[in-house]
Amino acid sequence: MSMSSLSSSNKPDIRGLSLVELTKAFTAIGEKPFRAKQIFDWIYKNGAMDFDSMSNISSDLRTKLKENFFLSSPKIVEEHISNDGTKKFLFEMADREKVETVIIPTATRATVCVSTQAGCKFGCKFCASGIGGWTRNLTAAEILSEILYAKSKSNLHPLSHIVFMGTGEPLDNYDNLMQAIRLINAKEGLGIAARRITVSTCGVIPKILQLAKEGLQIELAISLHGYNDESRKVLMPVNKKYPMNDLIAACREYIKATKRQITFEYILIKDVTCSPEAVRELGMLLKGMICKMNLIPYNPVSEFDHKMPTRQEMFDFQDSLERAGIHATIRTPRGRDVGAACGQLRHTAQKSAAV
Ligand code: SF4
Known part of the structure; x- marks a missing residue:
């Protein structure tokens, strides 16, 4: 057990x-x-x-x-429905820790975005989840309870995709994450195919290599958010421990072992991440790799002094990447009216509790 x-x-x-x-x-x-x-x-x-x-x-x-036995049933302390149909829940666990879960419906499917930790140790400089630090890992049962609750609330389409992109670094809670994934994937569990499960990481290299050996075709998303060590470490302190070239080498290993394409998440911050220099460096770094790039317009968090580029600047950056041989799409922001970006709801609840 x-x-x-x-x-x-x-x-x-x-x-x-x-x-x-x-x-x-x-x-x-x-x-x-x-x-x-x-x-x-x-x-x-x-x-x-x-x-x-x-x-x-x-x-x-x-x-x-x-x-x-025990059957955990986290309490829902907040529930918000966005104009675009995105549903966001703030759960309170037995020890009063709060985590958030988001259901993102599209015309044909429903995806749930799941948290794996209460808070986060990694402190990326654009993300609300890392602001209050890390409290603890969620258990496999707690992770599954987020998903099962979302399943019960996903009334437009059955829940078909799971993304581990909520609060916390999933690979920093590896054993509980994998126990949950095996139960999501098992036919006697939720029966959701590994290719419909995405794990998003800030780049914990040893765990990426471990995941590659699990024999599961889990989709891997890497929070890249920089085009070389200099630019990445400004936004992502984890880059000091796991530098870019080593991270990209681990990604190539992952692709070789799983035959899956990798998605690179890349945040668009005005005058910081989108420049001709960024396009040149990314073109060299990702040359020949089976990958795509997901461009994410920056979602303002009051603690950080970043700005979103204009629509034209974002489209120009996307075009330049395509010309450099990198397939790139701009993510349509979902649920912004209910604070659906990573960690925003939990962070707001923590701030209100501190007042
Ligand atoms: S982006 Fe991910 S790894 Fe970075 S602080 Fe936010 S939750 Fe943690």
């Missing part, structure tokens, strides 16, 4: 256990192994948030479940 599934009461959170782990745990308490699959169906197919809603389970077994 993974430590990541233990709750503060020292009972394992049933939602963080694999079917094999749950079957073993059931055998240990004298229950028939097939009951584990029944409980799995309640959690993953029917979205049960507590033991009492498992109506075809006998009351004796429900009592036994409560004695031996």
